[in-house]
Amino acid sequence: MFDFLSTTLNGCQSDQQSGETKQLVWQWLEEGVLLLEPKISSTKTSSNSGRLDKELDSVLLSAGVHGNETAPIEILNSIINDLICGDLDLRVRLLVMLGNINAMKSGERYLELDLNRLFSGQHTKFPDCAETQRAKQLEEVVRTFFEQASHGCRFHFDMHTAIRESHHQRFALLPYKESKIGKTQGIYSRIMFDWLSSAGIEAMVVNQAPSGTFSYFSSHYCFADSCTLELGKAKPFGKNDLSQFERINRGVRSMIRHGMASDHKEADTSDVKVYQVTQQLTKLTESFELNFSDSVKNFTSFQCGEILAQDGDITYQVEQPEEWVLFPNAKVRPGLRAGLMLVQIDQARLFE
Numbered sequence: 001m002f003d004f005l006s007t008t009l010n011g012c013q014s015d016q017q018s019g020e021t022k023q024l025v026w027q028w029l030e031e032g033v034l035l036l037e038p039k040i041s042s043t044k045t046s047s048n049s050g051r052l053d054k055e056l057d058s059v060l061l062s063a064g065v066h067g068n069e070t071a072p073i074e075i076l077n078s079i080i081n082d083l084i085c086g087d088l089d090l091r092v093r094l095l096v097m098l099g100n101i102n103a104m105k106s107g108e109r110y111l112e113l114d115l116n117r118l119f120s121g122q123h124t125k126f127p128d129c130a131e132t133q134r135a136k137q138l139e140e141v142v143r144t145f146f147e148q149a150s151h152g153c154r155f156h157f158d159m160h161t162a163i164r165e166s167h168h169q170r171f172a173l174l175p176y177k178e179s180k181i182g183k184t185q186g187i188y189s190r191i192m193f194d195w196l197s198s199a200g201i202e203a204m205v206v207n208q209a210p211s212g213t214f215s216y217f218s219s220h221y222c223f224a225d226s227c228t229l230e231l232g233k234a235k236p237f238g239k240n241d242l243s244q245f246e247r248i249n250r251g252v253r254s255m256i257r258h259g260m261a262s263d264h265k266e267a268d269t270s271d272v273k274v275y276q277v278t279q280q281l282t283k284l285t286e287s288f289e290l291n292f293s294d295s296v297k298n299f300t301s302f303q304c305g306e307i308l309a310q311d312g313d314i315t316y317q318v319e320q321p322e323e324w325v326l327f328p329n330a331k332v333r334p335g336l337r338a339g340l341m342l343v344q345i346d347q348a349r350l351f352e
Contacts, residue, residue: 001081001085002084003081004034004077004081004084004096005074005098008101009101011031013031023038023086023089025037025039032098033096033097034080034097035093035145036090036093038056038090038091038092056091056150056152056259057152058152058155059092059154059155059156060095060155061076061095061097061157061159062156062157062214063076063160064097064101065099065100065158065214066100066109066115067099067102067107067108067110068103068108068234069109069160069234070161070235070237070239071231071232071242072160073104074237075242076096078242079253079256088257089256089257091259092255093145093152094256095141097141099116099134109163110131111131113126114336115214118132118135119135119213120211120212121139122212123136143222146222146224154223154225155192155224156224156227157227158213158214159229159248161234162233162234162327163234163327164328165233165298166299168203168299169232170229170230170232170248171201171229171230172204173204173205173230174205174207175211175226175227175228176208187350188351191260191262193272194269195251195260195261196227197272199250199252201248202272202273203273203274205275205326205340206276206345206350208277208278214228215227231248274347275324275342275344276344278323278342278343279316279319279323279340280340280341281338282335282336283335283337284314284334284335285311285312287310288310288334289310290309290328290330291306291307291310298326298327299325300325301324302318302322302325303321304318308325309339318341319341323341325339326340327339327340
């Protein structure tokens, strides 16, 4: 058998392109991209999910889209190794991806371009490089994977860690969903929301516009219930305390073993905060400066009228009675997002 992570980093997957165990068949599709499917005689299976004889769910798990965000990579590696060794049952179609392998080898977020800004065709707007090629390659594999799905549910969990500390240690970003019935926003999956809560996610952020993220691509073009998971702070390989990720690890393993449950009785969603993007701080020139310390945590609140940033003659300030900051970063290139401002909304807004 093989170790998923070391095989990928060492470029050894060409030695054996496919294989099988007693319970599953596996196939390398691209570098760092592994397809695993259960050995069953039908696309239907009985499970403990509450959905008897349900169609197999199709699940995409991705990590390493930013190469220095190592904890999710290590979690995913452990899960895949347990599947291959037979220590974990498989009851879903599973596609696993390690995103920016060259950046992983270098311990960098990215080498030339942020891979998580290049999906949904955004890669065509930049000069050809390793990251634009990888975005195009991953798009093609994901499209094919979901096109071959049966009538089961489709899920994509893109796992990350954040650059800075957060008041919410584990949170999810929900991609913008276009409404098909004339509303301003599409409806999100209650099943996914409950699963995220049961897996220890403390807050969810709803994006208000299309983007070049991996999760928006799989949601919009492949009709998957998708989200970006932020699971802690970025640290080098071997420096992570994986016990801090036990609930998400346990939740992913349960989903793989049983399929996604139709209800999560253990999930108490009452404390889950839901935020919506209300404005974006865009760095237009090298004069851009944030008006607060680099030590400010994600989800720090600001009051109406407070100055957030200056960019030459442009001033960004809090427009709502209270707003919370997310991903502030003055070091991005001009033209890119330097931060998001959020407002809190009721959970019910996600499902109306």
